[in-house]
Amino acid sequence: MYCCISEAATYKWLRLLSINVIIMLSFTSTSTSRSDRSAQAKPPSAMSSDSVSTSAEFSPELRVSTQDITYFCPFTGALRGAVTITNYRLFFKCMDREPTFVLDLPLGVVSRVEKIGSASSRGDVSYGLVCKDMRNLRFAHKQLEDTLRKSIFEVLMKFAFPVSNGLQIFAFEYGQVFPENGWKVYDAVSEYKRQGIPNESWRITKVNDHYELCDTYPSTLAVPVNIPDEELKRVAAFRAKGRIPVLSWIHPESQATVTRCSQPMVGVNGKRSKEDEKYLQSIMDANAQSHKLFIFDARPSVNAAANKMKGGGYESEDAYQNAELVFLDIHNIHVMRESLRKLKDVVYPNIEDSHWLSNLESTHWLEHIKLILAGALRIADKVESGKTSVVVHCSDGWDRTAQLTSLSMLMLDSYYRTIRGFQVLLEKEWLSFGHRFQLRIGHGDKNHTDADRSPVFIQFIDCVWQLTRQFPAAFEFNEYFLVTILDHLYSCLFGTFLCNSEQQRLKEEIPKRTVSLWSYINSQLEEFTNPLYVNYSNHVLFPVVSLRHLELWVGYYIRWNPRMRPQEPVHQRYKELLAKRAELQKRVDELQREVTNRSASSSSERAGSPTRSITPVQTFV
């Protein structure tokens, strides 16, 4: 249940990356090695990646290796073993234990490296690694090898924070070749086409082709037909950072739309923009089903009002005829960061059983999740049930807005619940619309106190997980898929989550120089597939967002605790089910063929006999 999938991920890395390391440390065999989190059988399909990983192009550079280091595991106590630090990861292996204890940490997850008490009595030096993925690690070794100590610390500092040291992020050096090319997953024009855009009310504009209208927006935008490009520029002047309202999703039947933007630059004086008002009017007019437009401001109303002091603000209902403004009370990135920090304190390393629930409550993490889900639910309900178009914004329209639009689209459109569709959703609503991953995550940056960091994207994935819990058959992907995305959000192995905007990614030639996470995932889909998935097209999900029905995502936040390991190898079982399903499918096909053959022959004998009515049984797989 607590699908602590990460061990499979670790294992995968091990399989992918271990070849070089194995030579360096001259391990006898990897077949017995198991990571500290892997008690389950290794996924059999890991073998498939073996052949891939032997590709010679890929070689993480070996930087430091030492034999005598102690890892203070908060659960099992101190472990002595050998550590290897490469430009990609830290690899610790303790041979004393049976089975072998392995710790495999991509340096990208390190948020901070601390030196702890080099002046201690026994002369041990220890380092603390604070990680972005809800754990802290402590290592120590003897003072004696002073040069070594220095080198370990320096190597860690250097390669954990390549950006601060003027180095390249590892993704640029990662040369793995996958059969699938993940950079081809998303194409804005074909995604709009899938939604039926352009149509009589919406057009695709190239006004932002060179990111001149808005440098944080994608080059391809969908806007109302009757607004010429020139007017878009005037609207952009009235919206923070030029992020004008553009189409995210259109309802295939009612033509109600989800549009996103940033806050209007109303300011203390209540400035108005005729163009912006006209623009919103035309968004409303594009949907003939409703004579109203809902503007969802993700912020608490107090914060929205406070933004007027900085020139921002919110739409007044006087200026915008037929528009109704709703505040969704979702807090800002700083509140969320603090909440996650508290959550980490509560779950790592020790959990206080007797006060677990009240401690969890005091982090407010689930409350924030609830507010985000509730906001997305209101949007989805307005669009689906009210057939009304909505405009969603927060301050800049790249954090809370991305959460809300992508979650509501996930509820509204079953395409986004497929593996590829979800990738498209992320590429579209998060990456192309400029969620600032570099700033929010701080890839390779040692400035761990940066106020721009915030777990906005993690919250979104958490919300998706909550949806999968309530609708276990509605999603093509499994929990491991979500955990893998989060793991590689930090790992810096893939280029997907680098940079802040489409423009930057283009400038850095990310698609050319790095590998996409989707290449990796789409090359072994069976690992990420939910066997319970049934494709219900046109099925809208309305989750229950009461705190009574939300749960902490134990399989992610508490996965490092060996006491939380799942009791049953759920992942393994899923794959067995997939295999079984395939086998049955084959039998169905065979039988179907036989039936058609026989009925064909028998009906030719007796034309018009009722047997002809036997048609193949419809299956959904």
Next chain:
Amino acid sequence: MLTGSKTTFKVRQMLPDIKERMLSQTGVNARSRDVFGLRCLPGECVLQRAVMVRKKLTAREGRGWLSGTLFCTHFRVAFVPQDSPKPDDNADPVLLGDHDVALAAIEKVVVVGPNRTKLVTPSSSLKFTPEELVLYCRDMRVICFLFDRLTPDTQVIEITYTIAKAAKSGSVLSFQNAALGSVEMKQFLSNRRRDAHMNWFESASDWEQELERCGATSWRVSSVNDRFEMSTSLPRFIVVPQKVLDTELKKSFAHFNEGRIPRWCWRHPRGSDLLRMASFQNNIYHEKDDIRNLEMVLFGCQSSLCVVVELGEELPSPADIQLAHSRLRALCLGDISTSVSVPDDKWLSTLETTHWLDYTRSCLRKASEVACLLRGGHLTVALQEAEDRDMSCVVSSLVQVMCDPHCRTQHGFQGLVQKEWVMAGHRFCSRINYRRDNDKEEAPVFQLFLDCVWQLWSQYPSRFQLTDEFLLALHDSIQLPLFSSFLANSQRERCKRSQNLGQTYTPVNGWRDVLHPDSSDPSDPPLPPVWDWSLQYSKATQDRFTQPVAPTPPLQPLLNGNLNTNPDTPRLADTIPGSVFLLSRGTFSCPANLLPWRSSSSGVYKKSHRRAPSSENVPGLERLLKAWALTDFPQALTSTSGPQGPLDPYEPLLPLLMGPCMGLWRECYLRGALHAQAFSHPISANHLHPVERLAQEVQQLKDKLAEVSSSTDPTTPTGTSEPRRTDTNLNQNTNNGTFLFPSSRPQGSGVQRAAPPPTSTNHQTSRGPPPASAPPSRSAHKDTGGSNKHTFLFGHSSGTEVRPEQRYYPTPSNAKLPKSNGPSLAS
């Protein structure tokens, strides 16, 4: 019809005019028990009915609304969805339909008006016409009915009063009579066969069968308590060591509270025995012979080592459980009559302060400790509780659920409840407090046990053959005062009542026949046991009690027990025979007064037994427990069982007990629809597991193949050979709206079990063309246009193997909302 002014309706006396208001006319059509579409039980009469009512569906049922007719009879509140099929008169009576609730299960009746809510009591008067009727049930369901504008006001008011009065006024006896008192019902019940698949633990041979199953060869069944002379609360048959004679045994009863001497419960395949007993009787002189007998009874067949597990200290008392449960109830149900509901942001901490989860945890922890001791092999574990009638039931049965795969099957579990609860003398009647006359004794101990089993189930779903729906069904049945299993405090009481049949009809239970086969009046029906599920649930619902796919390690029968193949376990054979230790708070000790006859005050023991209680075994025992603590870590368990080897089926299922691992049984406690948002269309429902669906399709195709190859006679229309759907359970026609899994079910659970069957409105009624002629569902979906966003898949199949008489379901129907009776695809 109404008295009083237009706005105030006084409650009228119900009883005098029951006759005239009775809407049903029994006897007009003797064959048909169908009254306005409601299929009545024999003798059941409809007191009131309201049309155009909508029932709010829970997440499990698919959410949304279902329209139909609401009835109140003198036994139940029934809801018949519109378009439900005409009931089959020849079918066996079912006490409760899928949408019904028994009057005895209703705790509170609340109505919601334009802007207010009101608790309706038999004496209250309504000053407004309710729009909504909410029934709070004792089993923690909350059932909500919405009246339509078109529902006549009189009907609304009348049915509200009728339900409020009927739910409050009826005594247990009148309720039983309403349900089972008719001649037809009596006859029907007395003709029912009991389920032969489970062990009822009523006769000596039942116990012998269990001894054989467990391979407990050195134990025997004693009938020393046959007339309940030794102990009033013990069953007639008890299992004691082979070597103890009944005459010796008789002298032991006095040394234990209520005469509940150590009795055998279960034998671990590695050769340990589980015993349970009450506390020792103080102030009793131990004669030399007594001591010999006591030692023999206690040590049973393991001469070496006995661990006494004291259950009083770490486990909640019945009063604690009752308090926790009532808090949990208040928290989960909320209370719209007083508008007091815990705000969402205080939900978690309030849940914590109920301590319910703490208590489940402590029971599971204790049971895990015992399971680990038993796994060690070759010792006796004796559970000791003051009265041996509450927590020892919980712990002993939990241990067996953990260790014995048989107890994780439906029939095995039913046998377990029979053995450790019903026969062992758990005071069901007092603890459930059916008559509401003894609040002091009330405590949901059995519900706590079910919650513990649910926790295990949710952590190891694939190791159970039974499902959470079975647990839920059992949980809900507790509130129906109809079952012999729950209506007495001991076997003796059940016996006694059946002997005292006299002036009036008194419930009698089934096994009376065993005791006095000739003396009873055959016209008195036995109260049914709870295990007769067909009385309460349709076949389709019962199919969901077990998993469609067999649990991963096949449940092999025990081969004469004694699975002495565990190399890791240190044999504790080097122990001085007769050592006894106390396990308390996770540590072992051997206090001097553990066994009163060994303590210094009764000098006889010392003279004859010159052994000092040694503590050298303590480390060995602690190692056994430690193994459990270490199961948290991969190294401990995997190294013994082999990382990828087959699971040892007798390796106990040890639950994770950390805070985040203890889940709330949402499907049980949060069934009230109050927290769920109501949207105009259903959004989540049940559907068939893809694998099961495929298996079913394979079977269908096979059938067709056979049919095609055999149909050489052109005059035989193919359609006739299509199995028709004759299912009676068609009330769930909302389910055709959607069919995702029920919400908040643990993921693992979905893996092996089928979701509840989606039944749909349109298939069942006299389908002419064979289903296969319907267009494939995908196109069918498209055909129906935009309003039908919620398509439907294949129907339900049950059981692990596809049966020959498998019902065939046509391709998806297209109805969207319950009230819109979509056109049949076949038409």
